[in-house]
Amino acid sequence: MADVHLSHVTKRFGKVLAMDQISLEVQSGEVVALLGPSGCGKTTTMRTIAGLETPNAGDIYIAQQDMQGIPSHKRAVGMVFQDYALFPHLSVQENIAFGLKMRKVSRTMVHSKVRDVLKLVHLADLPGIEQRYPHQLSGGQRQRVALARSLVTEPKVLLLDEPFGALDKKLRESMQVEVRLLQQQLGITTIFVTHDQEEALTLADRIAVMRDGRIEQIGTPNQVYESPRSRFVADFIGVSNFFSGKVEAEHEGGFMLRTTRGMPIWLKPPLRQQLSVGDTLHLALRPEKVTMVPFGDTLMPYTQSATIKHIVYLGTVTHYYTRTVHGEEIMIYAQNQDMGHDCGPVAVGDIMSLCWKPENLLILEAD
Amino acid sequence: MRRGLRIAPWAPWGLLYGFCGLMLFFLAAPIVIILLVSFSDAEFVYFPPPGFTLRWYAHLVRMEGFVPSFLLSLRLALLVSGLALMLGTAASLALVRSTFPGRQWLNTFFMSPLIFPPIITGIALLQFFSTLGIRATFFTLMVGHTLITIPYVVRNVTASLQGLRSNVEEAARLLGANPWQTFWYITLPLIKPGLLAGGIFAFITSFDNYTISMWLKSAEETPLPLRIFFYIERIMDPSVAAVSGAMIVFSIVLVIVTEKAMGLSRAMNV
Numbered sequence: 214m215a216d217v218h219l220s221h222v223t224k225r226f227g228k229v230l231a232m233d234q235i236s237l238e239v240q241s242g243e244v245v246a247l248l249g250p251s252g253c254g255k256t257t258t259m260r261t262i263a264g265l266e267t268p269n270a271g272d273i274y275i276a277q278q279d280m281q282g283i284p285s286h287k288r289a290v291g292m293v294f295q296d297y298a299l300f301p302h303l304s305v306q307e308n309i310a311f312g313l314k315m316r317k318v319s320r321t322m323v324h325s326k327v328r329d330v331l332k333l334v335h336l337a338d339l340p341g342i343e344q345r346y347p348h349q350l351s352g353g354q355r356q357r358v359a360l361a362r363s364l365v366t367e368p369k370v371l372l373l374d375e376p377f378g379a380l381d382k383k384l385r386e387s388m389q390v391e392v393r394l395l396q397q398q399l400g401i402t403t404i405f406v407t408h409d410q411e412e413a414l415t416l417a418d419r420i421a422v423m424r425d426g427r428i429e430q431i432g433t434p435n436q437v438y439e440s441p442r443s444r445f446v447a448d449f450i451g452v453s454n455f456f457s458g459k460v461e462a463e464h465e466g467g468f469m470l471r472t473t474r475g476m477p478i479w480l481k482p483p484l485r486q487q488l489s490v491g492d493t494l495h496l497a498l499r500p501e502k503v504t505m506v507p508f509g510d511t512l513m514p515y516t517q518s519a520t521i522k523h524i525v526y527l528g529t530v531t532h533y534y535t536r537t538v539h540g541e542e543i544m545i546y547a548q549n550q551d552m553g554h555d556c557g558p559v560a561v562g563d564i565m566s567l568c569w570k571p572e573n574l575l576i577l578e579a580d
Numbered sequence: 581m582r583r584g585l586r587i588a589p590w591a592p593w594g595l596l597y598g599f600c601g602l603m604l605f606f607l608a609a610p611i612v613i614i615l616l617v618s619f620s621d622a623e624f625v626y627f628p629p630p631g632f633t634l635r636w637y638a639h640l641v642r643m644e645g646f647v648p649s650f651l652l653s654l655r656l657a658l659l660v661s662g663l664a665l666m667l668g669t670a671a672s673l674a675l676v677r678s679t680f681p682g683r684q685w686l687n688t689f690f691m692s693p694l695i696f697p698p699i700i701t702g703i704a705l706l707q708f709f710s711t712l713g714i715r716a717t718f719f720t721l722m723v724g725h726t727l728i729t730i731p732y733v734v735r736n737v738t739a740s741l742q743g744l745r746s747n748v749e750e751a752a753r754l755l756g757a758n759p760w761q762t763f764w765y766i767t768l769p770l771i772k773p774g775l776l777a778g779g780i781f782a783f784i785t786s787f788d789n790y791t792i793s794m795w796l797k798s799a800e801e802t803p804l805p806l807r808i809f810f811y812i813e814r815i816m817d818p819s820v821a822a823v824s825g826a827m828i829v830f831s832i833v834l835v836i837v838t839e840k841a842m843g844l845s846r847a848m849n850v
Contacts, residue, residue, distance in 0.1 A: 265750055285753040298751040302769045311765070312755035366755065 216241045216402040222271030231257040233426035242400040246413035249423035255406045291363030292372040299347040306343035312366035330361040373405035453497040460492045476539035479515040481571035495577040501546040502573040516566040618821035636822035649807040660725040661782040668733025676741040694731045702795035724796045725786040733778035740774025
């Protein structure tokens with residue numbers, strides 16, 4: 214059952230088309246990330262669901278109910294803002310109780326509910342936290358209070374707008390895990406906006422990659438990473454090597470493609486689309502799917518020889534920037550499984566053989 | 581090195597403190613003098629006073645018209661600051677929160693009573709009321725004063741509203757507050773500093789206004805500043821100083837009470 218359903222929603226700000234016929238279904242209990250660069254319409258999409266913006270066209274349903282003409286305060290939607298938007302003149306207790314007060318919940322109920330939700334967000338152990346004011350809290354505590362405030366009214370849908378943007382890296386990572394666990398415990402339908410692909414991969418059941426007011430691709434983290442539809446998606450989620458070229462020959466169901474710089478690439482079935490000789494193709498290859506062996510130790514056919522141009526050592530992985538004999542730039546991520554390098558000492562200027570499985574080549578739609 | 585340009589290290593500080601000292605002196609000296617004169621036992625305003633007495637203060641209460649005038653001015657200033665707060669806040673909300681054609685123009689228009697010489701505003705209002713056949717009463721005074729005090733409220737409240745992040749209001753809406761509840765529980769408490777500052781400016785402006793009241797007052801009731809002026813025209817004895825002294829004390833009490841009750845120093849952004 215879809216808890217949130219957008220059907221061909223369009224929103225214009227003057228001449229800018231912030232949402233271009235967006236359709237989206239979010240299932241009950243699901244976490245969906247709206248991912249994209251700034252100005253792609255992700256925040257507008259969220260604000261439209263919250264009723265903070267009125268769409269120019271299209272329908273929005275929350276729990277099968279048409280939201281047209283229903284103001285924000287009657288939508289049963291909880292939202293955590295990027296800067297938390299805590300009420301500066303109210304204490305933590307009053308901030309959290311605000312939604313309950315608006316619903317005329319009795320005083321004793323308010324007290325027990327606030328206590329429960331503080332426990333939920335792991336703030337109950339801090340003595341006197343209820344009496345503190347937002348400016349007396351740390352960034353992480355503020356976020357927990359904002360989360361508690363939006364959860365205490367038991368909304369059907371939780372919206373998070375760049376929720377971890379203001380936190381430093383360590384805290385961000387631990388809060389991401391914590392929020393995900395909390396979401397699973399409550400089973401609340403959640404939509405969050407982010408421009409951070411890692412955050413989307415960490416938290417979301419499905420990721421909607423947005424661009425210019427449209428959803429470019431929606432799918433599980435695995436789907437959008439392993440089979441990106443377009444160059445934009447392949448570039449936005451993760452890092453890719455890109456090639457374009459023409460199909461030159463067919464052999465036993467496989468195809469031989471030559472890139473614009475003249476590098477031959479072997480494509481093997483199963484292929485995502487029908488190919489014929491003469492087609493122009495755009496390909497992507499993830500850097501971790503490329504292996505590197507000393508020149509001459511060939512593992513597979515169709516290896517490329519390349520010169521190491523630059524090496525970045527990052528602890529768990531090493532990034533190699535290489536250039537093939539045909540002049541294609543190929544980046545390689547290698548796990549540092551053994552101390553030192555997998556394939557013996559490698560230095561800038563060495564010539565290596567690069568290989569990859571043909572099925573790891575991603576055929577992209579033309580932009 | 582030229583010797584003539586050498587400056588002693590204390591000289592800049594000396595200049596700064598000297599300048600500030602003079603500023604304070606010129607601000608405070610008239611007040612001190614008027615207070616001293618109000619206790620003078622001479623029959624005329626004369627400084628330094630030859631001796632001291634409290635009789636001018638006693639005289640004040642007995643003097644015809646001063647107490648009613650004080651009460652009139654107080655009532656007027658209270659009503660006017662209340663009205664100016666309501667109208668000014670509504671205007672500020674419209675100016676800050678909505679975008680409509682002519683918004684900038686309207687903003688300037690609301691400020692115009694500050695720019696126009698008040699005497700002209702006064703004459704214009706008198707003309708306006710007499711054309712409509714409205715007699716000068718407490719009502720006309722109230723309208724006139726409200727008009728000239730609204731800019732102070734608009735100024736201060738607009739500044740407060742601009743400093744307020746509008747997403748706290750959105751957060752309140754999403755927590756189930758309707759627009760009125762949002763205004764009452766969130767917006768209003770957060771713009772309190774601007775309301776207080778605007779309200780106090782409005783009160784003081786109305787309380788010691790002369791130029792507007794001169795045109796719009798009724799024959800029967802005279803606001804305090806006019807009463808003082810009429811008195812000085814006839815007699816220049818220390819009871820005028822006593823009125824001033826009383827007004828100074830009244831202002832100080834007003835500021836202290838507001839400070840204690842609502843935190844004026846925060847309101848004035850001190």
